[in-house]
Amino acid sequence: MSRLKLRSLKRSRRLSGIKLFGFVWAICLLYVLFQGGKTSIMLFVMVSLLAVYWLLSLLGTKLKTRGSRSLSTDGDRRLLQAGDQVRIKFRMEPPRFLPVPYVIVREVLKRHSGESWSFEESIVPKVRSGGELVYQTPPLERGSYSFTDTELVYEDIFGLVEHKRTVAVPGNFQVLPRTIFIPRWQLFERGLRFAGPQTQQAQSRHETTQIGGVRDYVPGDRMTRIHWNATARTGELKSKEFEHESMPNTMLILDGSAESYPHADLFELAVSTAASLLDYGGRNLIRMGLCTLNASPRIFPPELGPHQHQQMLHHLVDLLPDGQSYAEGYAFMESQSHQFRSGQLLVYISPRSLESFSGMLQFARQRQMTLYHIQIGGFNSRESGSFQKPVWPGAGIQSTHLNTLEELPAAVGGGRV
Known part of the structure; x- marks a missing residue:
């Protein structure tokens, strides 16, 4: 309602200004007709030229103004991570005959959570090439970002008349969660009954007969390894990629x-932890899935391949901690119990302590799954000197704690501070 009142107030002021100027022009015309002389003619011409200028400015702002926007980052990386800054270049081309001394450009960048940033700067457009506004965002957090309609404010040379219009230049981008490199995960090297020895490189493990994907042909591959269907589709030699043994299917919860x-x-630390573990699984050819328990819970079954990996990462981009309660998330897991198979490793990422999720332990025991707990915050690992917490007595659960993302490699790798 306030917007409508503001618009009506501006419209009434504009009409009052037009009426006032029309009255002044009529007085000058009468002055010429009844008085005559050079002074009256000069005054009438000046007021008439000013009227023509304002009329052209008003008509010019009604014409279409073209705009374009481009994004760039330091190092020209295609994927943005949390903490990166984006360099934005907005280019506008107003009508060429429009005599505009400068234009105020207002841009608004919105995040999926509702936060927004406003950028405002004045530019001096050139007659032929238009104007360009370049600005840099602050370090951005994880999320989906989009631009609202750009507002252009024109003013005349005298600064008496202001014209506003909006230009729709759609634009959006995503900022992935911040990740950290994990060189090794002790859980897959020892301590589990299904985790056999693991070397530094995933390719050194023995392969199974289960096909896990397709890769480019490498000289020396056997003829039986060539994937003929993929070769026929692409026109290039492709080889079968087999899964490796001794690596359990893993589900991140x-x-x-x-x-x-x-x-x-x-929550940002929890999301970054999940994204870092997904990167570790992708590098080491581990079938790793994801289950998020918020207001819109979703499950990605453990699979190999870059497509599945990218889907899970992009799902984490605009995830919010908006679940009603822990009980609802547990009920969702029960309803999707067919997605959780015997022998899987469940990695539960939560600020909750071990004692507060007995239902999760019961869920894992009923399906003969191993449970691993990563507690976010609430534990001072630097004072204790170790990231690992003793296993819950009689439960067979291994647990670790994080206060910062930088602690993750040492926490899962069995390191000490």
Whole structure:
């Protein structure tokens, strides 16, 4: 309602200004007709030229203004991660005959969570090439970003008349969660009954007969390894990629209930932890899935391949801790129990302590799955000197704690501070 009142107030002011100027022009015309002389003619011509200029400015702002926007980052990386800054270049081309001394450009960048950033700067457009506005965003957090309609404010040379119009230049981009490199995960080297010895490189492990994907042909591959269907489709030699043994199917379970995260930083740490573990699984050819328990829970079954990996990462981009309660997430897992198979490794990522999720332990025991707990915050690993916490007595659960993302490689690798 306030917007409508503001618009009507501006419209009434504009009409009052037009009426006032029309009255002044009529007085000058009468002055010429009844008085005559050089002074009256000069005054009438000046007022008439000013009227023509304002009329052309008003008509010019009604014409289409072209705009374009381009994004770039330091190092020209195609994928943005949390903490990166984006360099934005907005280019506008107003009508060429429009006599505009400068234009105020207002851009608004919105995040999926509702936050917004406003950028405002004045530019001096050139007659032929238009104007260009270049600005840089602050370090961006994880999320989906989009631009609203750009507002252009024109003013005349005298600064008396202001014209506003909006230009729709759609644009959006995503910022992936921040990740950290994990060189090794002790859980897959020892301590589990199904985890055999693992070398530094995933290719040194023995292969199974289960096809896990397709890769480019490498000189020396056997004829039986060539994937003839993929070769026929692409026109290039392709080889079969087999899965490796001794690596369990892993399901990451990310707690997304609002009551579990008193601070937003805790949820960002949990998301970054899940993304870092997904990167580790992709590098080491581990069939790794993802289950997020928020208001819109979703499950990605453990699979290999870059497509599945990218889907899970992009799902984490605009994830929010908006789940109603922990019980609803547990009920969703029960309803999707066919997605959880015997022998899987469940990695539960949550600020909750071990004692508060007995239902998760019961869920894993009923399906003969191994449970691993990564607790976010709530434990001072630097004072204790170790990231690992003793296994819950009689439960067979291994646990670790994180306060910062930089602690993750040492925490899962069995390191000490």
